[in-house]
Amino acid sequence: MYVQEITIHIQSADDIEAMEEEFGLLLAHYRQNGQTQGKFESQFLNGTKIVCYPFTHEKDSLSQVYNNFYVNRQSKKIEELCEAQIQFSTVGKAYESYTGACSCDKPSFYILITNYLTIQSPITCGDCNCAVPLYKLPSYYDHGYGPILSWESNYNSCDTLQMNSEIGEQWALNQMQKFNSPLSKQGIDICRRIEELTQTPTYYYLFHYRKTKMKENSTSCPSCGGKWQLSNQLHRFYDFQCPKCRLLSTVSLNS
Numbered sequence: 001m002y003v004q005e006i007t008i009h010i011q012s013a014d015d016i017e018a019m020e021e022e023f024g025l026l027l028a029h030y031r032q033n034g035q036t037q038g039k040f041e042s043q044f045l046n047g048t049k050i051v052c053y054p055f056t057h058e059k060d061s062l063s064q065v066y067n068n069f070y071v072n073r074q075s076k077k078i079e080e081l082c083e084a085q086i087q088f089s090t091v092g093k094a095y096e097s098y099t100g101a102c103s104c105d106k107p108s109f110y111i112l113i114t115n116y117l118t119i120q121s122p123i124t125c126g127d128c129n130c131a132v133p134l135y136k137l138p139s140y141y142d143h144g145y146g147p148i149l150s151w152e153s154n155y156n157s158c159d160t161l162q163m164n165s166e167i168g169e170q171w172a173l174n175q176m177q178k179f180n181s182p183l184s185k186q187g188i189d190i191c192r193r194i195e196e197l198t199q200t201p202t203y204y205y206l207f208h209y210r211k212t213k214m215k216e217n218s219t220s221c222p223s224c225g226g227k228w229q230l231s232n233q234l235h236r237f238y239d240f241q242c243p244k245c246r247l248l249s250t251v252s253l254n255s
């Protein structure tokens with residue numbers, strides 16, 4: 001994960017307020033295209049210069065080669081209004097708590113997974129277990145990845161509720177751990193669409209938390225009822241895998 005700097009000079013002080021809005025829209029397009037990570041960036045004015053420090057998965061994530069239609073259109077609009085060029089530079093590498101981006105030529109499968117803390121891509125590589133920048137996938141919808149990010153936001157909201165353990169905890173847990181919940185259905189539909197676009201099997205991570213102990217090795221896939229326990233953990237995390245239903249899960253930490 002890298003910290004980038006995006007800046008542009010505004011020629012007239014009278015245009016600053018309008019350009020702040022235009023610049024904010026550009027950052028929203030970068031997020032929708034998977035080029036920046038997280039919902040919020042450090043943005044500020046330095047005289048007549050707008051400055052922003054977004055996170056990216058790769059050093060060249062903001063390269064024009066990854067831009068979609070909306071990023072290019074908004075970039076051009078801002079540069080014409082400001083009569084200046086948008087400048088990019090890499091400030092540095094984020095702490096090692098963030099894994100690097102996937103560099104596999106052709107992953108054998110993908111996993112849709114996230115949590116309330118991470119700002120990494122919700123798609124990980126099944127081979128290297130690193131995040132897959134969304135712009136490395138075929139365009140999902142309207143030149144970008146809006147539905148994937150919508151599911152991610154929904155999941156993070158549920159995860160936050162269950163972590164707070166006060167209001168809506170059980171409802172949120174049901175959304176995350178039941179394969180037929182609205183949240184899981186939304187995620188599974190996304191997995192199926194990604195698989196269609198990439199011709200790569202795409203699994204949905206099913207959260208697993210139980211308030212009572214249970215014999216984990218007696219469980220079966222909640223969707224098809226087939227055996228799904230792995231003989232060896234996948235990536236030292238996943239304990240269950242159903243290739244038929246494209247589901248992955250773990251032994252409950254509460255067991």
